[in-house]
Amino acid sequence: MPGYQTFPYQPGSSDSLGKLTMLKIPALTAKSFLDVGCNEGFFCGYALFDGARKVVGIDINKEAIINAKQNFPGCSFFQQSWDELPPDEKFDVILCSSAMHYAQDQERLIHLLAEKLTQNGVLILEVGVAPGNEAEWVKVQRSIDTRIFPTRNKINSILSRYAYKYMGESSEQIGDPIPRAVFHVRKKKPYAFLLMQGPGAGKTTIRNSFFQEQKIVSGDALILNIASGKLKSDTKLHEVLSNGVNPAKIDVAVRSIFSTGLWKKYLEAVLAVSSGESFVYDGYIPALYHELVLDFFKANGYFSVNLCWDSPYASQDLGSRVKAEARKYSLYLAAVRNKLRR
Known part of the structure; x- marks a missing residue:
């Protein structure tokens, strides 16, 4: 009798x-891989x-x-349910293909598998999608049994807490009256929106226009607070910044932080x-870094x-330019004065 x-x-x-082609499994070199419902081990x-x-x-x-x-003695296989996953182990790639509809609590299974992902891991989920516009579970009569499948809106609702992408339909499955869809699911990460352009480039205007509800980290305020001791930080960083930081020349302090190797602190x-939390950093950092x-x-x-x-208004080079021009202007004024005295 043929297998599955x-x-x-x-x-x-x-x-x-x-199916292997449609799952779009990422490159697996040096990664850990878990197949939930592995059958005879093809994947x-x-x-x-x-x-x-x-x-x-x-x-x-x-x-x-x-x-x-x-078939594959180089792999580790275990006869067990998905409720008994290794408690302290994380995987870079987890595959759940042609299996979710057998779970008593399918939503719980998705969350359980997502918790087993490494920080940058991906859960590859292949799931039958029932017809319907509501976010609901639908009974579907198959050739061998009746199972519960989610509508597209239901699966979208379940996956909303994650960063996920619909990868397309899977290959057709004999005996299934509904199509199967493939999703790649990752843990959501907090965002770091970095506004690092030079002084006068419009960072704060952009921040105030588009990020009013985000946590704001002002580079200028941070440096001044470290310098004054209001914010506890690395001792060396505090020493460097406390030696006369000029609020009008924060860019000079920033360049000093990065050029002296204190950037990590x-x-x-x-x-x-x-x-x-997600945050917006508003502060100049040289493009080199x-x-x-x-x-x-x-x-x-x-x-x-x-x-x-x-931005035509960026002013990170204005200080040095004006300083050079000031010298020229001083010489010009002296020359004019001498000429008038003759």
Whole structure:
């Protein structure tokens, strides 16, 4: 009797190779992979083939697990339910394909799997989508049984707490009267909107126009508070800034922070003020260090957005330009004065 998954050497009732294409699994090199409802291990075998460092498959079907172990001895397979996932283990990629409709509480299963993701992990969810405009569960008569499936609005409602993307329909499944959809689901991260353009470029105007309800971290205020001791920070950073920070020349202090290697301590102070929430940073940082700042916040669990724009009003170079012109003007005035005296 043919099994469920199809292998080149074994026919099955599911187009496993076609489904593999439609799932759009990301590159798995050096990643950990969990297949929930793995059947005979087709997708676990693919993960191993694609370079995953750790591959785990679970299924309640004893015979399927026996066959999976024979098919792919390099993977770890366990006969168990999805209610018994490894308590302290996280995975970079979790696959739940052709399985969710067997759960007694499908919404709980989605949240349970999402909790098992690493910080940048993705849950690949293949789910049958019932017709209907309401956010509800619908009974669907299949060729082998009757199961409950969500409408598109219902699955959207369940996934609303995550960052998710509809990836398209999966391959057609024999015996299913409804289409299956593929979603990639990730944990939502707090946003770090970074307004780092030069003085006079319009940062504060943009902030006030579009981010009125977001937590604001003002670079100018932060530096002055560190300098005055109102905000506790790294001792060295405080010492550097407390030596005569000029409120009119905050850009000079910023360049000093980054050029002396104290930027990490400064950005840690920004993190402390943000308290793990989404925030808008309004403060000049030289363009040379923008990528460094973006990488720092990404590494600390934020979705970093660097907002860049051209502004004819930016004044970061005005100080040095006017200083040079002032010298020329002084020489000009002296020359004029001498000429008048002749």
